[in-house]
Amino acid sequence: MRLLKWLPVCLLALGLAACSSDDEGDGGLADNPRKLISLFDPVAASAVIPFPNDGLFGTPADGTLNIPNGTNAPFVAAANRLDGFSTVASAFTDLIGEVDLASANAPGSIVIINTRTLQPLVPGTDYRVQFSTAIDPVTGRPLDALRSRLLIEPLRPLAPSTTYLVVVTRALQSVEGVPAEPADLFRVLLSSQTVDEQLVAGNEPALTLLSEAQRASLEGIRQLYQMRILPPLASAGLPAESLVIAWPFTTQSIGATLSRLQAGVQPQALTLVATGLTTQDVIAQLPPVADLYVGSISLPYYLADATATADDADESFFVGGAPDNPLNSFWRADAAVRGDGNAPVGVPCAVLQPSESTTACFPQPRARASQRVPVLATIPNANSGRTAPENGWPVVIFQHGITGNRSQMLALAPALAAAGFAVVAIDLPLHGLPPGDALRAATEQFPEPLRPRERTFDLDLVTNATGAPPADGTPDPSGTHFINLSSLLTSRDNLRQAEADLITLSASVGGSVILGGNLQPAGIAFDGDSVRYAGHSLGGIVMGTFLGVEPGNAPAVLAMPGGGIAKLLDGSAAFGPTVAAGLEAASGGSIVEGNDTYETFLRFAQQVIDDGDPLNYAAAATDNRPLLMFVVRGDAVVPNCTVAGDEGCPATDTIPISSFLGGSDPLARALGLSFVPGPAQGDGFDVPIAPNLYFSGPPEIGLRTVVRFNQGDHGSILSPAANAQVTCEMQTQAATFLASAGRQLPVGNCTGGQ
Structure with a gap:
């Protein structure tokens, strides 16, 4: 079941304050402390609705969210480039009165239905309910002193591209054992009478406080509920008279872009050159059981780098009216590559306009450049007691953690060499070795076609001692700018870029060209059919996502992800x-x-x-x-x-x-x-x-x-x-x-x- 196509325009005009319910309006309800009443007023100037909510999608234009953002909050702007809500973050709804938390977690009080399977989620297994104890930033008082905010917390990720119906029933009770009741305006939605008929009948005094335009908007919502929400709930054993509040929300697509990149991956040339060094030559505490090789590989890059390019004049890559940069760029959708099927909300991709960032309907990111990035490898030598198999050395691809770099694999290389593995590592985006590092210097001596560039781009935007602006004339440390709270899409796409890099590296490692120090073939090969994976910390995080789209069955090790x-x-x-x-x-x-x-x-x-x-x-x-x-x-x-x-x-x-x-x-x-x-x-x-x-x-x-x-x-x-x-x-x-x-x-x- 998909719900967006029936949503009335009135719900599309809700302000962000409505989502957080920071006002103290009660939707026309009397403030009776002995009662427990849902908060719901979708037509007020500062509307009050549960969150997430499919009323916050835009008209079908590109299938993305359209959360009102009068304050231009960057995190709301980022969410509005998505085709649905989170599969992991909490949902919430507010009530006047003090909820008995045990009743909120009891079966039948809060019901969540997956509309794909028509099955309810299991409380205590799929989700649980807790109170919000956050401080209201307007009053400075705890939210629970003003109202009861119920946070519905997933205990396992929700299904992507799926509409859920959330229902609070009258089985929910206050601490005094009083059953919860619907708000006046939600009760209006439950009636088979039109809003105007209810106004004339005088059944709902709250309607007298609404303007004609507000009543018209409310009627549109009522029709939505009568046609598309209440019937399936009744079929699930939840009749209208049992409802306190109910609402739909749709989760975003997950994996459409990375799966597409995996399906279309093209192996790239990976060249390695012997350094003449062993693991012990670089780290004295290590045994000399593996030889070091440095090299490079070209990887498709979907973010902005720090180099002036033709993209700088392409306004489709602008952010805030100016060319984007490594701190604010994100993956832009290729408008020429339209996905099959429907958007998560059920609208056919064929009728949607291209989205700005990638979505299920426009999953292909636009490559900005081909970045030649550094590679570090170790290969077992005679001291390891191992000899190369006939098909070449099996390989472990290693991914380092936050603020680290590719050289961190050296600490694990001896143990893997003793087990007969070569190890290959690249840096995460915006990570790399500092100027003057010996391993970096080795690649800087490569001929121009093979010479890589550190993935930090040697950005100098902060004072290294404090981590804050201004620049201090020294390149910022590895990973300084990877976690980017000011541009959440950039943070997401730094992660996805790392995952895309692993897709290409994994497909390319079997064809590695391995040269001696004289740049002649070394007679060494890697077995591309025997590739394993290992990641540490952030490297384990991105490796875990990569494994979710990598089609093989090779074993992997994730350390502290x-x-x-x-x-x-x-x-x-x-x-x-x-x-x-x-x-x-x-x-x-x-x-x-x-x-x-x-x-x-x-x-x-x-x-x-x-x-x-x-x-x-x-x-x-x-x-x-x-x-x-x-x-x-x-x-x-x-x-x-x-x-x-x-x-x-x-x-x-x-x-x-x-x-x-x-x-x-x-x-x-x-x-x-x-x-x-x-x-x-x-x-x-x-x-x-x-x-x-x-x-x-x-x-x-x-x-x-x-x-x-x-x-x-x-x-x-x-x-x-x-x-x-x-x-x-x-x-x-x-x-x-x-x-x-x-x-x-x-x-x-x-x-x-x-």
Whole structure:
């Protein structure tokens, strides 16, 4: 069932204040503290409706949202380029009176119906309800002192491109046991009489307060409900007399763009040149078991770089009337490539105008350039005790974490070399090596056709000591500008660019040209049919999304990744304070941690980032693939979870309002992984682990497992600084898992550390 085509124009004129319900209007209801009454007034100047809501779509023009944005909030402008709402962020509705939270979570009180399957979601399994304790930024008082805001929190990602009907029934009760009632104007929608007939009959005094135009708008909404919403609810056993409030919302398309890029990927030339160095020559603490190669590959780039190009004169790439740049660009839809089928809201793609950014109907991004990016590789040498197989070396593609760079793979390379793997790594977008780094200098000596450019573009926009403007004459550190709170579409597309890069790299690595230091063929090859994957931190996040569109079944290792990115960042002990301070400063003090505007921003941020979040790709990522994930309890960078006051979520920043999908553990659950040593939130291995504990997966499937450690830290897959035994365990487990095609996982072989 699709609902947009029947939405009346009146709902399309709602202001953003309506979505957040920050006014204290009651839709014409008497303020009786003994009652529990829904807040609903869709025709007021500052309308009051639940959020998300399909009334916030535009007319069918391009199938995207049209949330009114009188204050030109950048996060609302970003959401208005999407073709639907979040699959991860919370929904909410407000009521006058004090709700009994137990009744809100009881079956039958709040019902959510997937209109594709016509099946209700399961409370406690698919979603749960909590109160909003945020501060009203207008009054400075807690929202729950003004009204009851019910946050409907997904416990697993919703289906993409799907319309849901949310229903609050009279089974919902106040703390005094009083059943909830509909608002006067919602009760008008439930009547078979027209609005004017109800006005004449005098049944609804609230109608006397409305203008003729408001009554006409309300009649359009009433007809929508009578024709398209109430009948399916009645068929589901929810008659009109049982309703307190009901509304539809449609989730955005997920994966349409990345799947299209995967389907059309073209292998690119990847050239590697021997440096004459071993792993030990670069990092003295490492064994000399692998030789280093540097090189480059050309990758399609869909964002703006820092170089003046012909695109600078193309107004279709402008942002705010000026050429875009690495801090505000986003993926633009190719108007010539129209998708088949319908937009998420059910409108045929054939009748829609081209969207500005990519959508289900216009999924192909416009490539801005072909960027030649640096590549770092290691290949096992004689010291590893390994010889190249007949078809060439099997390869592990490694993706580093936030603020890191490609050289971080060197810490893992010896363990993988001992297992017979070459390792190949590129930088995330806006990451790279600083000027003067020896590995960067090696590629700068390449002939011009092969010479890469660091992906940081050597941007100098901030003072490195403070991370704030102005520029200080020194290129900004790797990853400084990747997380971009001022341009959420840029943040999303930095993620998607990283994922697209992995698509191309994976398709290209088998054809690598490997040269000696004299630029002559080295007689070495990679086996493109034996490629494995490993990612750490942010690298694990983008790798998780990539695995959701990569069609193979090669095993992968994700070390300390997470999902629900907006709340993950908010709850991170490392990043949360920076996020909060940055938002407060950028908003002039209006977006403050703990207030409702802050929570609104996070809700919109998750909505915008959804298409790059691994939570939304998790089921596909493990559909036909063995996967090993590592988690460290008390991770201060990627929190285990983001539930306020939960002892199972240690080392988090202040969490004013919980999210049940933020962090590493929710991602592991979405991936369908089994928890080792046990499923409880507090289960984890203490090192040293009893030796030779061994897990083996069925040959036809392989293991899908997350291993929790009680010691170590976020970087333990690469660094022994926090705990050498944890690093040894992680690296040994990862190497064996990948070498056994995901069928074997030895645990407890590192009693002596590295």
